[in-house]
Amino acid sequence: MEAKTDKNQIEELYLDGYDANQIAKKLGKKVEAVRKYIQRNFSHLKHKHDIAVIQRRESIKATNYEANKYMGDSTFIKKNRSIYKTKPDGDLVINREVAPIVTWDTPKRLVNENKMI
Structure with missing residues (x-):
């Protein structure tokens, strides 16, 4: 059961725009194991992942911009x-x-x- 949960978590994080290094760190797994799992099982989701990466990057950029608008x-x-x-x-x-x-x-x-x- 735990392996299946990891697979679902990997898929969810991958579709949220996280790369193999970030997923491995979040789940406490080896980077190469996560990378291979993504390579073998999620090649059909690459386009969705690429879109999610851009959305995530823009979201972080917007958040940082708002955080730096502080006036003393x-x-x-x-x-x-x-x-x-x-x-x-x-x-x-x-x-x-x-x-x-x-x-x-x-x-x-x-x-x-x-x-x-």
Whole structure:
């Protein structure tokens, strides 16, 4: 029964766009055994596999792009300077008269790092 489950898992992962190295690593099998199994049993699925590889690659690329769009607090404040006011000590804080309501992820304060102590 376990061998059959492995075969089904190999087929499923192959059709999801994983190569023999990745499948072997996920299932804890030898790379050559997985490669031979794919070669012998899934030659008719090569086209579907190639499409899945492209889809998987594009999905990873899109995810990485979204993850790298993060904007730091200081950059956000520089881009939206009009809602902040400068305190006498140089800190920037939200001006509640200009922006009484802000989202939870809006930076509330930027501390002046060049303060004289």
